[in-house]
Amino acid sequence: MKGIIYLIFAFGSIITGLNAQQERGHDVSKKMSSYQIGDKVEDFSLVNTEGTAVSLSHYNEANGYLIVFTSNVCPFAVASEKKLVQLQEEMSSLGYAMVAINSNIGDEENLHAMKSKAAEANFSFPYLKDDASVYSKFGATKTPHVFLLDKEMRLRYMGSIDDSPRSPDEVEEEFLLNAIGALENNQAPDPAVTKSIGCPIKRGGESASRGGRKGPPSPEALMERMDANNDGKISKEEAKGPLANDFDRLDSDKDGQLTLAELSKHKKGRPSH
Numbered sequence: 174m175k176g177i178i179y180l181i182f183a184f185g186s187i188i189t190g191l192n193a194q195q196e197r198g199h200d201v202s203k204k205m206s207s208y209q210i211g212d213k214v215e216d217f218s219l220v221n222t223e224g225t226a227v228s229l230s231h232y233n234e235a236n237g238y239l240i241v242f243t244s245n246v247c248p249f250a251v252a253s254e255k256k257l258v259q260l261q262e263e264m265s266s267l268g269y270a271m272v273a274i275n276s277n278i279g280d281e282e283n284l285h286a287m288k289s290k291a292a293e294a295n296f297s298f299p300y301l302k303d304d305a306s307v308y309s310k311f312g313a314t315k316t317p318h319v320f321l322l323d324k325e326m327r328l329r330y331m332g333s334i335d336d337s338p339r340s341p342d343e344v345e346e347e348f349l350l351n352a353i354g355a356l357e358n359n360q361a362p363d364p365a366v367t368k369s370i371g372c373p374i375k376r377g378g379e380s381a382s383r384g385g386r387k388g389p390p391s392p393e394a395l396m397e398r399m400d401a402n403n404d405g406k407i408s409k410e411e412a413k414g415p416l417a418n419d420f421d422r423l424d425s426d427k428d429g430q431l432t433l434a435e436l437s438k439h440k441k442g443r444p445s446h
Contacts, residue, residue: 207312207405207432210365214326215310219274219301222288227272227299229326236268237323237356239349242308243273244316245290246281247372249338253317254294256334256341260349261298267357276303276313277375308374309437312405314396315371321352321362329356332367339370392436406430 208214218228229238241257244250261271273296275287284302291300311320311331317338321330330352337343352362376392395416399407409429412420416431425435 207310207434208320208328208331210328210331212328214320214322214328216326217307217310219303219307220284221299221301222284222291224284227301229270229272232270234268235270235324237264237270237321237329237353238326239264239269239271240311240320240322241271241273242276242303242311242313242316242318242320242374244275244277244282244372244374245286247316249371250316252339252341253334254296257317258295258297260334261296263350264353267353269353271298272301273298274301274303274307276305276308277316279375282375305376305437309392309434312433313369314374314405314433315369316374317371318369318374319349321349321356323356330362330365332364332369392433395436396433406432407436 214229216229218226221227229235232238239260243253243257257271257273264271275282280286287300287302290296311318313320317334319330319332319334320328323329330349332348334347334349335341335344336346336348348364348367352365355362396405396407399411399413399416401411407416407430409417409420409424412431416423420431423431423435
């Protein structure tokens with residue numbers, strides 16, 4: 174009898190342990206994946222053009238937050254500069270906080286160039302320099318790429334500002350403003366996700382700009398090249414070449430999809446493509 178009781182107890186312990194491992198694995202996969210609609214966004218702290226650290230917690234009484242990943246030189250981002258200034262004016266009156274983030278590397282995208290851009294474009298919002306920790310969490314791939322959060326810092330809309338990113342005078346549908354209007358009426362934005370159109374975020378390693386050697390493509394370049402259905406992930410069917418061979422190792426949460434965060438995490442161990 175004692176033996177049977179012991180076996181039952183041992184079996185129960187094993188099941189409990191497996192359940193705990195699954196829960197921990199679920200938590201890890203959530204942390205590694207980029208944000209999805211409805212996810213609560215973690216606060217971050219990045220340096221602005223004046224060298225001061227800025228975080229969303231500085232705006233703890235905001236009714237919502239707009240995060241824009243942008244560039245000093247991308248034609249799509251440049252075309253959106255006046256729109257961003259107008260958005261800041263409209264959103265601030267509604268109690269929304271807005272920050273722009275530059276995640277690119279290069280002489281034209283450094284803090285000095287950002288400071289000049291902010292002055293030239295009359296940015297009335299913080300312009301922050303990413304250390305590569307933020308854009309990957311959001312899954313940002315283009316400039317501009319916008320993310321709208323509600324008061325609870327939950328992601329409610331992501332994608333394009335409008336349907337004409339290169340030609341502001343030809344806009345027919347204001348995706349972002351419509352999403353803000355929906356939140357103001359206690360409704361879910363529809364659509365909640367649109368395709369971001371612009372220049373890929375540049376983190377280096379994919380051109381011959383340094384010493385004439387071509388390095389392996391960046392995570393953003395891989396996503397741009399292989400994400401056939403534009404859902405911000407690369408499925409096993411979409412993966413090509415060496416990435417397909419290395420897919421199972423890179424797929425940390427084993428969900429059959431590679432996110433930008435997973436590609437970035439394994440960048441150093443990624444084979445050339």
